[in-house]
Amino acid sequence: MKVLILSFSANKVNEDSFVPNKIGLTFSCVEECQKQLDLLKYDYEHICINKKNIQKCLACGERGWGICLDKHICIQKDDFNEIYKHMENFDAYVFITPVYFHEMSESAKTFFDRLKRCDAFNDDSKIKGKKIVCIACAGGSGSGTEETLKSFDTLNYFLGTKMHARIPVTKVNYEMQKEIIKNAMKFE
Numbered sequence: 001m002k003v004l005i006l007s008f009s010a011n012k013v014n015e016d017s018f019v020p021n022k023i024g025l026t027f028s029c030v031e032e033c034q035k036q037l038d039l040l041k042y043d044y045e046h047i048c049i050n051k052k053n054i055q056k057c058l059a060c061g062e063r064g065w066g067i068c069l070d071k072h073i074c075i076q077k078d079d080f081n082e083i084y085k086h087m088e089n090f091d092a093y094v095f096i097t098p099v100y101f102h103e104m105s106e107s108a109k110t111f112f113d114r115l116k117r118c119d120a121f122n123d124d125s126k127i128k129g130k131k132i133v134c135i136a137c138a139g140g141s142g143s144g145t146e147e148t149l150k151s152f153d154t155l156n157y158f159l160g161t162k163m164h165a166r167i168p169v170t171k172v173n174y175e176m177q178k179e180i181i182k183n184a185m186k187f188e
Helices: 025-039 080-089 106-119 145-159 174-184
Strands: 002-007 012-014 043-048 092-100 131-138 162-170
Touching: 002 025, 002 080, 025 043, 025 092, 025 131, 025 162, 025 174, 080 106, 092 106, 092 145, 106 145, 131 145, 145 162, 162 174
Parallel strands: 002 043, 002 092, 092 131, 131 162
Antiparallel strands: none
């Protein structure tokens, strides 16, 4: 089993660096997933999208559809196409985002907007049918986790993936949710 973890935390420590915020809830969930995947002896990779150059969708071309509709790639020359192609190499995905203003992070929205454009109508998709785990990490009350997980439900629908687990995590319930994260990593 090969699992790709994509995290979407702002991770900005200072003006000169984008590194994982190792005290943050999102990175704690990444570490918990990695720990469980190690125990299961699964191959995995973690990509922090905030360390990549991924621009917002331009909704280019006729009626807002550029080459993404027919060629299933994006016209923009940034890191998106490489990551999208790389996703083919994995059997399952874990998406972990902080919750900002009752929504997934801006980097998650940006990435998933482009992913839906390139893959939702791709009859030869290498993503469709694969299992996903979606984790929404709210540092505050947690009231935005459900809205964020609903956005993941929409993503799941358009990508044709199989929702394996949808996990709301807050500072208050993190220790309890570790058991759910542990079980969710058992993709087989």
